[in-house]
Amino acid sequence: MSTEPTRGHTVKAYDSELAQLRGLVLEMGERVVEQVTDAVAAVVEGDPAPARDVVHRERKIDYFELDVDENIFNIIARRQPAAVDLRLVLALSKVVGNLERAGDKAEDIAECALRIQGRDGCPEPAIYHHVSRLGKQACCMMERAMDALARTDVDQALDVFADDSSLSDEVAAAVRHLMSFVVEDPSLLSQVIDLLFAVKALERIGNHAGNIAEQVIFVAKGRDVRYQSRENVIAALRKRDG
Amino acid sequence: MNATAEALTGDTGAMSAADLSNRTDLGATVGDVTAKNPRMVCRAVDVYYGDKQAIKSVNLDIGHNEVISMIGPSGCGKSTFLRCLNRMNDTIPAARVTGSIKLDGREILDKGIDVVPLRAQVGMVFQKPNPFPKSIYENVAYGPRIHGITNSKAELDALVETSLTKAGLWKEVKDRLGEPGTGLSGGQQQRLCIARTIAVSPEVILMDEPCSALDPIATAVIEELIDELRENYAIAIVTHSMQQAARVSQRTAYFHLGDLVEVGETDQIFTNPQHKLTEDYITGRFG
Numbered sequence: 001m002s003t004e005p006t007r008g009h010t011v012k013a014y015d016s017e018l019a020q021l022r023g024l025v026l027e028m029g030e031r032v033v034e035q036v037t038d039a040v041a042a043v044v045e046g047d048p049a050p051a052r053d054v055v056h057r058e059r060k061i062d063y064f065e066l067d068v069d070e071n072i073f074n075i076i077a078r079r080q081p082a083a084v085d086l087r088l089v090l091a092l093s094k095v096v097g098n099l100e101r102a103g104d105k106a107e108d109i110a111e112c113a114l115r116i117q118g119r120d121g122c123p124e125p126a127i128y129h130h131v132s133r134l135g136k137q138a139c140c141m142m143e144r145a146m147d148a149l150a151r152t153d154v155d156q157a158l159d160v161f162a163d164d165s166s167l168s169d170e171v172a173a174a175v176r177h178l179m180s181f182v183v184e185d186p187s188l189l190s191q192v193i194d195l196l197f198a199v200k201a202l203e204r205i206g207n208h209a210g211n212i213a214e215q216v217i218f219v220a221k222g223r224d225v226r227y228q229s230r231e232n233v234i235a236a237l238r239k240r241d242g
Numbered sequence: 243m244n245a246t247a248e249a250l251t252g253d254t255g256a257m258s259a260a261d262l263s264n265r266t267d268l269g270a271t272v273g274d275v276t277a278k279n280p281r282m283v284c285r286a287v288d289v290y291y292g293d294k295q296a297i298k299s300v301n302l303d304i305g306h307n308e309v310i311s312m313i314g315p316s317g318c319g320k321s322t323f324l325r326c327l328n329r330m331n332d333t334i335p336a337a338r339v340t341g342s343i344k345l346d347g348r349e350i351l352d353k354g355i356d357v358v359p360l361r362a363q364v365g366m367v368f369q370k371p372n373p374f375p376k377s378i379y380e381n382v383a384y385g386p387r388i389h390g391i392t393n394s395k396a397e398l399d400a401l402v403e404t405s406l407t408k409a410g411l412w413k414e415v416k417d418r419l420g421e422p423g424t425g426l427s428g429g430q431q432q433r434l435c436i437a438r439t440i441a442v443s444p445e446v447i448l449m450d451e452p453c454s455a456l457d458p459i460a461t462a463v464i465e466e467l468i469d470e471l472r473e474n475y476a477i478a479i480v481t482h483s484m485q486q487a488a489r490v491s492q493r494t495a496y497f498h499l500g501d502l503v504e505v506g507e508t509d510q511i512f513t514n515p516q517h518k519l520t521e522d523y524i525t526g527r528f529g
Contacts, residue, residue, distance in 0.1 A: 009526045080485055082512050083524045222514030 014079055018088065021071045022150070025092050025099070028064035029146035029212075032099050033139050035061065035106035036205055040135030042113035043198055044128045051117070054110035061103035068096040087222060091215035095149060098208040102142065105201040105208075112194040112201075119190060127181050127188070130174030131195055134202040137167055141209035148216045157220075158237060160213035161230040167206040174199045272517045273506040277305025277493070281446055281476040282327060282364075287341035289322050289331065289500075296322045298500045299341070304446060309468060309477040311487035311508070314497035315528060320480045323497065324448050327478065328364035329357045346445065362389055365439035369451040371431030373423030373438075378415050381423040381434055382406060385442040401441055408474075409437035410467050429460025436467065447471065449479040453486060465490050484524060488512045496520045 008015040035054050042051035072093050075081060081089050141163045148156035178192045178199070210230070217225050217237070225233045282304035289297035297319045304310055304327070312320040322331065329350060331337040343350050350360055362385065373381050382402045385391075392398040402419070406412040411433040415426070423434050432452060439447055449468070453461040468490050471477060481487050487494050487508065494511040496504045496519070504511065504520040515521045522528045 007522070007527050010528065011526060014526065081525070082484065082488070083515050083521045085525045086513060 017071070017075055017079070018085065021068065021075065021089070021092060024064065024068050024071060025095055026146055026150055028061065028068065028096065028099050029142065029149075031057070031061055031064065032103045032106065033142050033146075035103055036109070036135065036139050036142065036202075039106045039109035039113065040131060040139075040198075040202070042110055043116065043195070044132045044135070046113075046117055048114055048117050051110040051113040055107055055114075058103060058107040061100060065096050065100040068092065084219065084222075087219045091149075091219045095212050095215050098211045102205045102208040105205050108201045109198045112198045116191050116194050124181065124188075127178065127191070127195065130170070130177050131198050131202070134167070134170055134174060134199060134206075137163065137170060138202045138205040138209070141167065141206045142212075145209040145212040145216070148213060149219075152216060152220050154217055154220045154237060157213035157216035158234050160209055161234055164206055164210040164213075164230065167203060171199055171203045271301065271502045272504040272520075275301045275303060275502070275505050277303035277308060277310075279306040279308075280304065281306045281346060283342075283344045284323075284326070285342045287323065287326060287339065287343060289319070289326060290336075290338045290340075291334070292336045296500050297326070300502045302495060302502060302505060304476050304478050305493070306445075306476045307472055307474075308493060309472050309479060309491040310493045310495060311491035312478065312480045312495045312497060313482075313484060313487050313523070314503075315523065316482075317499075318497040319500040320495075320497045321450055323502075324450055324478060324480050327446065327448055328361045328366055329355070330361075330366065332357060359389070362442040363444055364446040364448060365442065365444035366448040366450065367432070367435050367439055367452045370455050371428055371435050373426070373431050373434050375422065375424060377420045378406075378423050378426070378434060379419040382437050382441045385438060389442050391442060405437040405441040406434075408440050408471070409433045410463065410470070411437055427460070429456050429463055432456060432460070432464060433467065436464075436471075440471075444475060446476045446478065449477065451480055451482060454482065461486070484512075496523060498523070 035057060038050040039054045042048065042054065072089055075089055079085075141160050144156055144163070145160045147153070148160065175196065178195050181188050182192050211226075214225050217223060217233070221237070280303035284300060284302045284304075287297055287300045287302075288295060300319075300323055302310075302323075312324060314320045325331045326339050326343060327350075329339075331339055339351060341351070345360070345363060349355075350364075374384060376384065379402055382405050383398050386398060386401050392401055403412060403416075406415060411430060414430060415421075415434075423431065426434060432455075436447075436452075452468075453464050456464065465486065468477060468479065472492075479487075479490065491508045493505065494508045495502055496511065496515075496517070498519050504515060504517045506516070511520065512524060515524055519528075
């Protein structure tokens with residue numbers, strides 16, 4: 001269910017500027033997903049190389065934010081966007097903030113990986129089970145949120161909300177699972193603490209995907225659904241369009 | 243649907259956005275055409291120029307203490323509708339207006355209505371400043387004098403000063419009231435025309451593109467003045483500048499090919515218009 005405007009602006013350059021802005025944000029989203037994927041791989045596979053790459057590339061994510069902000073600043077100053085264009089520009093401004101913070105979390109995970117490897121890793125591969133699962137889930141949510149943004153697709157955005165709810169359950173399971181390792185072998189405490197940090201970082205990344213989905217709904221429907229019950233939002237919007 | 247769901251979706255039984263965008267009958271306007279404290283109530287207003295229908299069954303209230311802007315592409319009928327509000331279309335031989343337009347409950351389309359006092363009650367400011375070829379003082383004093391509003395020279399002097407003050411022009415012209423009005427700058431001339439309109443104690447002020455001939459500074463002064471005048475009058479303004487409509491008005495009405503497509507709070511119209519045509523126009527996609 002896409003709610004994209006059906007025709008372009010009379011001023012074609014305005015279309016190009018909006019397309020370029022949205023393209024930049026989508027590219028930033030791809031880079032963030034790449035960062036998260038590599039950071040999780042560094043933890044799970046015990047490989048320091050991708051972790052170092054993630055830390056090294058984090059600065060580029062920050063530059064994306066600066067670039068997007070400059071584009072938004074110029075579009076507001078020069079085009080005075082209104083209606084759906086205004087909503088899109090404001091939404092992209094918030095999306096880019098969420099992506100930047102998700103990028104920071106990917107860096108945090110990479111640093112966890114480096115710390116764990118600095119302690120000669122963990123002897124028990126099963127300890128990474130939930131981090132691996134959560135990593136895939138968080139990346140999937142972020143990809144889905146960015147896809148929803150690319151197509152202004154409310155249904156996709158609502159799917160991200162549903163995923164956000166199951167992510168919380170997965171995080172709770174991961175915490176219980178990690179704590180069981182400490183109970184069995186207290187010498188793993190440091191590694192488990194790092195993995196708990198990674199788990200919480202992945203939860204935040206999923207939350208950022210949910211925040212991006214909220215912005216998609218703002219663009220498509222003109223409704224600000226932040227700080228509202230996700231269940232109510234899903235029920236209301238699915239019912240309306242169903 | 244519970245209250246939260248309703249708040250989220252705005253679903254109060256109205257048409258969905260998809261329904262609205264697919265509508266082909268534009269006879270019904272999207273949004274609330276009524277005003278809380280209406281000065282003028284227009285219902286089923288049709289305007290014909292000969293055989294051609296320029297306005298199609300428009301319903302709209304003009305509220306007291308509010309500025310309502312009328313926007314839309316050229317030829318959409320917004321100026322035609324504005325001119326109905328003080329029967330300026332009477333001056334066009336082929337024009338025919340039907341329906342009902344009431345000013346404070348009194349029908350103004352009745353044949354027996356004297357349009358001269360009506361046009362004092364519903365004053366008009368035009369696109370191009372059009373001061374009389376008289377002194378600044380006489381430009382303002384002329385209306386009150388012919389309408390017999392004042393009884394003495396002292397009263398007239400006071401009224402001229404009050405009107406020029408309300409129009410934000412007094413300080414600039416008080417020492418040269420005898421100079422020709424046409425000698426003022428464009429922005430000052432437009433404010434002089436507003437003073438002239440105010441001088442005959444109108445209830446409603448109509449403005450047809452009042453700033454289109456002015457530079458941005460003079461425009462800002464007029465816009466500030468419009469906001470001040472809102473305290474005492476109902477104001478309807480036709481403008482091609484959407485930014486101006488967004489800046490000065492509390493409600494906005496979007497016209498398209500003679501239909502009043504959508505009316506709403508200006509904030510809503512410029513951030514989340516409900517009709518596709520309104521959105522296309524507001525965002526510059528109209529074509």
